[in-house]
Amino acid sequence: MTSNIHTVILDIEGTTTPISFVHDVLFPYIRDNLVKHMNQKWGSEELKQDIKELYKLYLEDKKASELVANNQFNTPEILNPEDQSNDKEKLIESVIRNVIYQMDNDRKSTPLKQLQGHMWLEGYEKELVKGIVFPEVPKAFENWKLNHIDIYIYSSGSIAAQKLLFNYSNFGSLLPYIKGHFDTTIGGKLHSSSYEKILSTINNGSPNNYLFVTDSILEGKAARDAGLNVCLSIRDGNPPIVDRQLLSTFEQISSFDQLFNKFNFKN
Numbered sequence: 166m167t168s169n170i171h172t173v174i175l176d177i178e179g180t181t182t183p184i185s186f187v188h189d190v191l192f193p194y195i196r197d198n199l200v201k202h203m204n205q206k207w208g209s210e211e212l213k214q215d216i217k218e219l220y221k222l223y224l225e226d227k228k229a230s231e232l233v234a235n236n237q238f239n240t241p242e243i244l245n246p247e248d249q250s251n252d253k254e255k256l257i258e259s260v261i262r263n264v265i266y267q268m269d270n271d272r273k274s275t276p277l278k279q280l281q282g283h284m285w286l287e288g289y290e291k292e293l294v295k296g297i298v299f300p301e302v303p304k305a306f307e308n309w310k311l312n313h314i315d316i317y318i319y320s321s322g323s324i325a326a327q328k329l330l331f332n333y334s335n336f337g338s339l340l341p342y343i344k345g346h347f348d349t350t351i352g353g354k355l356h357s358s359s360y361e362k363i364l365s366t367i368n369n370g371s372p373n374n375y376l377f378v379t380d381s382i383l384e385g386k387a388a389r390d391a392g393l394n395v396c397l398s399i400r401d402g403n404p405p406i407v408d409r410q411l412l413s414t415f416e417q418i419s420s421f422d423q424l425f426n427k428f429n430f431k432n
Contacts, residue, residue, distance in 0.1 A: 168373045171432035177320040179380030180398040186297045194288050195281055202284050203257045216246045216260055218276035241266050282325040289333040296330035305421035306342040313432040319347040354384045360391035382406050385415055
């Protein structure tokens with residue numbers, strides 16, 4: 166047993182939630198409803214702002230491509246939304262091409278996340294989308310609550326998207342159990358400095374009293390380098406971890422139930 170754990174920090178994909186959820190549920194929802202969303206929300210301040218931010222990103226990419234021969238992104242043009250002479254249908258088509266391109270290239274730009282977040286909110290509220298967590302997760306949350314253990318989420322998905330998933334989960338709202346959320350605005354998940362910033366933000370004692378659970382061995386290594394206890398989530402459907410030697414240096418679980426046999430949760 167390690168030192169007493171008073172704070173648990175959880176990854177989402179492959180840890181609390183099947184890794185297939187984002188690619189099989191959330192992303193297809195965006196693709197299937199993008200045209201409808203554009204037409205129904207056309208003229209709203211929310212959509213105007215989303216398009217404005219996407220247009221600004223396009224201009225930044227265009228400028229970068231002019232400076233660097235092999236720019237990372239060959240982003241499709243978005244017509245200027247401020248130019249009144251641009252046809253509505255052509256503007257919508259340009260936005261859709263741009264959004265699909267970003268998704269096809271697994272880009273996680275802030276403007277894209279903002280648009281997706283607005284669309285997912287509507288999908289969750291209309292019960293067209295439901296957040297999925299593994300069956301034992303609510304029980305673990307309840308157990309931690311009874312033992313006064315703080316739960317935080319740290320995911321590459323935006324904080325808004327995280328809250329939607331847990332608020333509209335297949336087990337009802339789990340948000341009341343979660344004390345706080347972090348996304349990559351605090352730093353990338355492969356950098357130990359990000360975990361140091363999280364510890365500083367929570368500001369509750371020694372790193373040895375924290376546990377980070379993730380399916381990524383590189384994230385786990387970064388967190389361990391920052392002094393946290395780490396446990397790897399080895400679930401069916403998760404990508405296999407190739408470095409077996411490094412894997413052997415981590416605690417591993419296939420269900421949250423097993424955490425309570427490996428760590429001493431006490432506050």
